[in-house]
Amino acid sequence: xxxxxxxxxxxxxxxxxxxxxxxxxxxxxxxxxxxxxxxxxxxxxxxxxxxxxxxxxxxxxxxxxxxxxxxxxxxxxxxxxxxxxxxxxxxxxxxxxxxxxxxxxxxxxxxxxxxxxxxxxxxxxxxxxxxxxxxxxxxxxxxxxxxxxxxxxxxxxxxxxxxxxxxxxxxxxxxxxxxxxxxxxxxxxxxxxxxxxxxxxxxxxxxxxxxxxxxxxxxxxxxxxxx
Numbered sequence: 001x002x003x004x005x006x007x008x009x010x011x012x013x014x015x016x017x018x019x020x021x022x023x024x025x026x027x028x029x030x031x032x033x034x035x036x037x038x039x040x041x042x043x044x045x046x047x048x049x050x051x052x053x054x055x056x057x058x059x060x061x062x063x064x065x066x067x068x069x070x071x072x073x074x075x076x077x078x079x080x081x082x083x084x085x086x087x088x089x090x091x092x093x094x095x096x097x098x099x100x101x102x103x104x105x106x107x108x109x110x111x112x113x114x115x116x117x118x119x120x121x122x123x124x125x126x127x128x129x130x131x132x133x134x135x136x137x138x139x140x141x142x143x144x145x146x147x148x149x150x151x152x153x154x155x156x157x158x159x160x161x162x163x164x165x166x167x168x169x170x171x172x173x174x175x176x177x178x179x180x181x182x183x184x185x186x187x188x189x190x191x192x193x194x195x196x197x198x199x200x201x202x203x204x205x206x207x208x209x210x211x212x213x214x215x216x217x218x219x220x221x222x223x224x225x226x227x
Contacts, residue, residue: 002175003214004117004177004195004212005117005175005176006117006118006119006144006169006171006175006176007112007117007118007120007179007213008119008121008165008176008178009122009179010121010122010123010178010179010180010182010185011121011125011133012123012125012181013182014102014105014179014180014181014199015101015106015109015121015136015137015140016101017101017102020034022095023037023038026094029094030085030094031083031086032081032086036074038052039073039077040073040074040077041053043076044066044069047069048060048061053126054124056126056127056128056150057124057125057126057149057150058150058153058154058155059126059127059151063090063091063092063126063127063129064089066091067089067090067091068089070088071083071086071088074086074088092126092128092132093132095132096129096133096135096136097132099136100136100139101136101137101139101140102202104202104206105179105202105205106139106140108205108206108218110140110141111215111218112218113142113144115213115217117213117215118144118145118169119143120143120145120146120165120169121137121143121145121146121147121148122147122161122162122165122178122180123147123148124149125148125150126150127150145168147164147168149161152164156180156184156189157182157184157185157187158188159188159192162176162178162188162189162192163192166192166194172193173193174193174194174195176189176194176195177195177197177209177212178194178197179197179199179209180198180199181198181199181200197209197212207219
């Protein structure tokens with residue numbers, strides 16, 4: 001494969017802290033366990049026949065409506081649950097509060113840009129959460145390209161979002177590389193002719209990214225990132 005001219009990063013689970021860390025942090029703040037929260041995500045989406053989180057990632061529901069449905073789903077499954085600390089109708093503010101970007105991936109982002117590679121965010125995300133995650137992205141030095149599911153009306157792994165992203169970048173699909181923590185999203189990208197790196201941990205991702213881009217300084221730059 002040729003050297004990619006655009007590297008697209010997923011946000012949640014790649015540029016963000018690990019999702020398990022975010023779920024544990026939310027439990028400490030809101031008193032809702034990861035299993036309880038994931039089940040509530042699925043319950044609300046099942047009500048409208050969509051995958052988990054898709055109602056808000058496609059802007060079919062506002063954050064406030066979705067949060068209210070989460071509250072009802074949790075109460076149904078767990079009678080007597082204490083939700084007094086859970087700001088479910090303002091979920092993003094509580095979920096992201098106090099968190100920064102993954103420092104290793106942030107360093108990789110900056111290093112790629114220094115070597116003339118365009119960086120973008122290709123994310124399934126929520127309209128009302130943008131203020132919070134863009135704050136986390138500020139130290140990365142700018143976003144060249146952004147394709148956000150809540151704005152474009154489709155989400156990974158829908159093939160259309162990859163076609164749209166390549167068109168927006170003005171490049172052939174083979175010049176795009178996606179870093180994502182969800183294997184189905186990686187498979188869909190490759191099916192569209194993209195290059196892809198399945199994010200499982202920082203070190204493996206850096207090695208694969210360095211091989212794909214030829215930017216051998218990625219590991220050194222990222223090793224110097226604050227942890």
